[in-house]
Amino acid sequence: MLEIKTYQNKKVLVLGLGMSGVNAARLLNKLGALVTVNDKQKFDDNKQAQALLADGIKVITGYHPVELLDENFEYMVKNPGIPYSNPMVQKAQSLGIPIITEPELAYQVSQSHWIATTGSNGKTTTTTLIGLMLNEAGHKAYDAGNIGIPASAVAQKAGKDDTVVAELSSFQLCGIKTLHPHIAVLTNIYEAHLDWHGDREHYVAAKMRITMNQTPDDYFIMNWDLPEMHELAKQSKAQIVPFSRKNIAGARSALIDGWLCFDGERIMKADAMQIPGTHNIENALAAIAAAKLSGVDNASIVAVLTRFTGVKHRIQYVTTINDRKFYNDSKATNVEAASVAINAFTQPIVLLAGGLDRHLSMDDLIPLVKAHVHAMVTFGETAELMNAVAEKAGIPYQQTENVKTAVPLAYAASKPGDIVLLSPAAASWDQFPNFEIRGDVFIDAVNALAESEE
Template identity: 35%
Template sequence: MIVRNKNFLVIGVAKSGIAVTKYLLSKGAHVVLTDIMSKEKISTEVGQLLKHPNLKGIFGEQPPQSLLVSINYIITSPGVPMDIPILERARKENIEILNEIELSYRLISSWTIAITGTNGKTTTTSLVGEIVKASKRETFVVGNIGTPMISFIDKATQNSCFVVEISSFQLEGIQQFHPKISAILNITPDHLNRHKTMENYIFTKSKVFSNQVEGDITILNADNVNTFSLVNRTKGRVVLFSRSLSLDEGVCIKSNEIVVKDQGKTIPICPISEIKMPGSHNLENVLAAVAITYYANIPVEVIRSVLKKFKGVEHRIELVETIKGIDFINDSKGTNPEATIKAIEAMSKPIILIAGGMDKGTDFTELISFFQGKVKHLVLLGETSDQIEHIARKQGYNNIIKVSSMESAVTKSYEIANEDDVILLSPACASWDMFSSFEERGNLFKEIVRSLKGV
């Protein structure tokens, strides 16, 4: 793909939009960067970029459709809705619309592993990245995990490996993206405000393997009905993993040990007791990571060694502090009910749950049903607090406190907590009603918790 002297419209000034703009300018392209955010609110980094002679900025409004006369390619950020007027017009004019992942893929010759799923993406991607790095292969862990893929394509060689966490928003823009190994960890209801139906959401997730061919590997969760339903939709070789089934082929549990069953052989990988991360959901993430790396031809001893050391990722069931016998757990990455259910299941002590956030059109009924015998108090904040309260009271759960800030949520929780309780931030919602990201939400929670140590 030729970039030099081409005209690009980049929509969105989040991480990927900024990274794409920097790359394109460095290669001699002409760029129009646009966002509905006003010019006063854009970052200093974007402000500095705007000094480049090949960059024009349009902020605080939708870009005029007259721009399209001179545009060769449009690059969208993941949060940009695909039905905005300028994109509808661009399709009619046959202007190619790409996202950062698709653009990056077209510019590399490296080996690619892609990991998607409703939950567990970041943990699994991080673990796979650590295992591949330990095999002495140059590895770049990128994508929805927080680092744009395009930031590393100049450093990558044909022998490098990109381990890509890819979200449903990013998968919407896939056209040629072709990972040698793809994995779908699970699919449960999420982002239905964007995808409208579960059928659309499942189809979007399946795009991770849409360009795979015979000789490629597609890894699916046999325990999740939605992922298992996709076994006949890929042209790649299907490898299953399961926490509950004894598989004839794939990765599963045998006598409390993770094993790979491959062409009649049973290869022991690691006893479950030696895995450091808490929770049954993390066991699923480990099984997926084993499947990915085993079929990427990583030596078993390397896989085993990393599994025994890996402790998890920030913002996912992360122990922040224990104060006066009370554990404070940061699970800000729990952005949907299924993730929060898994966090609740991972706790062995009584829970004070801090939840609520941006409304994604989610049903919280099942979440509330998991409170019995586990969640002693529910502290709510954010856009969905009224909705969650209504559903909880309808189900007979009344130990509810509503607050307006994270600081109030933490201090109120601490006031009502007893020794041997857990204060768990696991919002079951996105962060964008009050915060720029789940990381910002989690970091504020940790900052407030640590300020309590002197109280």
């Protein structure tokens, strides 16, 4: 870790906790900053705030007092999920206080190489694959960021010859200043988080911040199957490395005659991969590009792709009950992600769907549901929208309270040979703190069902 003096004896406000806030606060404290943490959760129920207070860090909990910013703070480290419309953030902006997110702080103290991945879908799988490929080849790589491992914790232990493979969300990218990955990856861009960003233009701009500090000595890996990428590439100073499942002209990483190839060299047959779906071919092509640019040999790439069975909550196989295979795709928080999951299977599907209502249309699901799904179980704020999808697709559906109660209903509606798929097409925040907990509840319910069927 670099012992930077940027924050020494400087007043820094960490706004919002969670894993990123806790680790940022501790790192800043180690760097000699005068840290104040402000979190809206009440202190008695806030174990993270209690732990920081025990470390000697000042904590203010239960609300966000705007007047706190009158105390001459010189920096703010903002939880990525807190929007810039928040009154605390707006006041900090009006006072000219620099606002960053935790990955930026991590990068400032890091002495490692950085590979950074973003995109609407596929970024966690791609990040995981890159890290596995590098480690398989004998490099030392650490996954970090939005994947669930705070970058500020990783940056403190990763050495100068190591690689930080960071998944970065659009929320996190809005708060970077100097973060400069040698290799950046943009898996795709669809409509997502528009309630936070305001419109698609701002969302796309946030994603493109991943390349804003790159130079001609760096690489920017982009999905060439999406025409929008061809124009966005013009904004980057880095060397563009296109990947394409459709073998679009100019793609360096491509699917050619059923083979995963890089610069025309065959690496392995795509159908030898363990993870299902055409979307995972795209994720693999992006990861292969990053790995090859990092000097990884073909044998290491093949070893990873032939044994990797997927990331938890992302079309994750759970178990088989009486010839019905159950898959947990709780990470599918939008229509595009759910569409990818539905398209990943050739078998008939019983679909569990529903969640936070962001007032977005679900109509794009109708043709997919009609073609691949023979029954639906709906829940959450978007249950009525999902019911309408089922009605327009001409398939039966049942509405229930939540994921847990949906599992036995989905099983009852299934037939031998079916896929029972949780792919909500909506965020989890109407009923759960995050999609991980929603997925865990589904897994527990499936395992309980399996026990009862023995």
